[in-house]
Amino acid sequence: MPAKSGGLDERTARIVARVRAIPAGFVRTYGDIDPRAPRLVGRILATTHEDLPWHRVVHADGSIPMGRRQRALLRQEGVPMRGDRVDLRQARLPSGMKIP
DNA sequence: GTGATGACGGAAA
DNA sequence: CTTTCCGCCATCA
Numbered sequence: 209m210p211a212k213s214g215g216l217d218e219r220t221a222r223i224v225a226r227v228r229a230i231p232a233g234f235v236r237t238y239g240d241i242d243p244r245a246p247r248l249v250g251r252i253l254a255t256t257h258e259d260l261p262w263h264r265v266v267h268a269d270g271s272i273p274m275g276r277r278q279r280a281l282l283r284q285e286g287v288p289m290r291g292d293r294v295d296l297r298q299a300r301l302p303s304g305m306k307i308p
Numbered sequence: 309g310t311g312a313t314g315a316c317g318g319a320a321a
Numbered sequence: 322c323t324t325t326c327c328g329c330c331a332t333c334a
Contacts, residue, residue: 239316246316
């Protein structure tokens with residue numbers, strides 16, 4: 209298994225870094241964070257107990273994975289919503305700030 | 309070693 | 322608009 213010399217897998221590290229880089233009031237999709245392994249992103253958020261803004265990660269169509277719990281948090285940060293979905297047109301973090 | 313699973317995504321019907 | 326199917330990658334049985 210991966211884990212080069214005493215470190216996290218690069219893919220995992222990259223994902224965590226990106227999630228952390230999402231500013232309040234904006235969101236990103238699993239695919240944006242890692243187009244090659246969106247499911248891995250989900251697994252990281254589900255298993256990683258770090259202080260990650262997990263609620264700022266939503267599906268590619270703007271639907272919310274964790275339902276009302278997550279929806280409340282997003283609304284609290286002023287994320288534009290349309291029904292039970294996030295309005296990605298405004299809330300999606302523009303590319304260019306992809307970071308790592 | 310194989311096979312199923314999951315906080316997914318995109319194409320096809 | 323919805324449903325179905327296939328691909329992705331790291332765990333788990």
